[in-house]
Amino acid sequence: MVHDLTGADWRKSTRSGSGECVEVAANLPGVVGVRDSKDVTGPALAFSPSAWCAFIAEAKRP
Template sequence: MTTTTDSPRWFKSSYSNNGGNCIEVAANIPGAVPVRDSKDPNGPALTFTANGWSSFVAAVKNGKFPA
């Protein structure tokens, strides 16, 4: 992973209007995609590789994780 001194710039999807069950993603960290619970911004964050995150998002969009 690339080392950086950048702080994550967190954002929520424009689709995140579902009563608070949201995640935030930071897309400004080279080679990594940090993800956190928007209700707990000081809590832990998971970090995915860019390819891992893209694969996860594609699986969600394709219904691989039914509700």
């Protein structure tokens, strides 16, 4: 499924400093966008909010 990410408010972690990382857009209804901060015009991934929350919860596990 293709999602329209027009109007996405892309943000990267304040912990990334000036480093290269991913940017996340969570301001769109029903979708969370993820893209490479080095290639902002390149492709982006789209996740459901529940899938994104599950990913974050798993990434935070010790």
